[in-house]
Amino acid sequence: MKARVHVTLKNGVLDPQGKAIQHTLESLGFDGVEDVRQGKFLELEIAETDPVAAEAAVKDMCEKLLANTVIENYDIELVE
Amino acid sequence: MKARVHVTLKNGVLDPQGKAIQHTLESLGFDGVEDVRQGKFLELEIAETDPVAAEAAVKDMCEKLLANTVIENYDIELVE
Numbered sequence: 001m002k003a004r005v006h007v008t009l010k011n012g013v014l015d016p017q018g019k020a021i022q023h024t025l026e027s028l029g030f031d032g033v034e035d036v037r038q039g040k041f042l043e044l045e046i047a048e049t050d051p052v053a054a055e056a057a058v059k060d061m062c063e064k065l066l067a068n069t070v071i072e073n074y075d076i077e078l079v080e
Numbered sequence: 081m082k083a084r085v086h087v088t089l090k091n092g093v094l095d096p097q098g099k100a101i102q103h104t105l106e107s108l109g110f111d112g113v114e115d116v117r118q119g120k121f122l123e124l125e126i127a128e129t130d131p132v133a134a135e136a137a138v139k140d141m142c143e144k145l146l147a148n149t150v151i152e153n154y155d156i157e158l159v160e
Contacts, residue, residue, distance in 0.1 A: 008123075025141055025145060030140075032127030033127075035124070036125075037122070038120065039122070040118065040119075043115075045113070045116075061110055
């Protein structure tokens, strides 16, 4: 089973990488870019076939390694 | 208008960061993690309100800055 995980900065947390991208886009001539936020996207291939157990396992992975829950949110989506 | 962009490594391109995550998950006791691929996830807030023009602009941004199209694929999704 495949899990798609988005890890994004919480609202209010400064995103210097996103700001750098925004300014670079402006300097390249792209007008009207009002905000850019960068996050991580992970695709995990896991052996577990039961969706409930798989989601619980991936949630545990997010809490322990994939996301810093002080400043980041995560979102899990199971595929197949 | 908001654009959500996924930038992922093309198939066959080695992903050392994904492998590092996979090995760390294993060392944390998570069994059955068969593969991990890490990509980038970007949320752009753009002033353009016409979906066709917005998608064309974001595609141009991907080609010029956001993705390295030699080794990466990108996927654009417009919201609202």
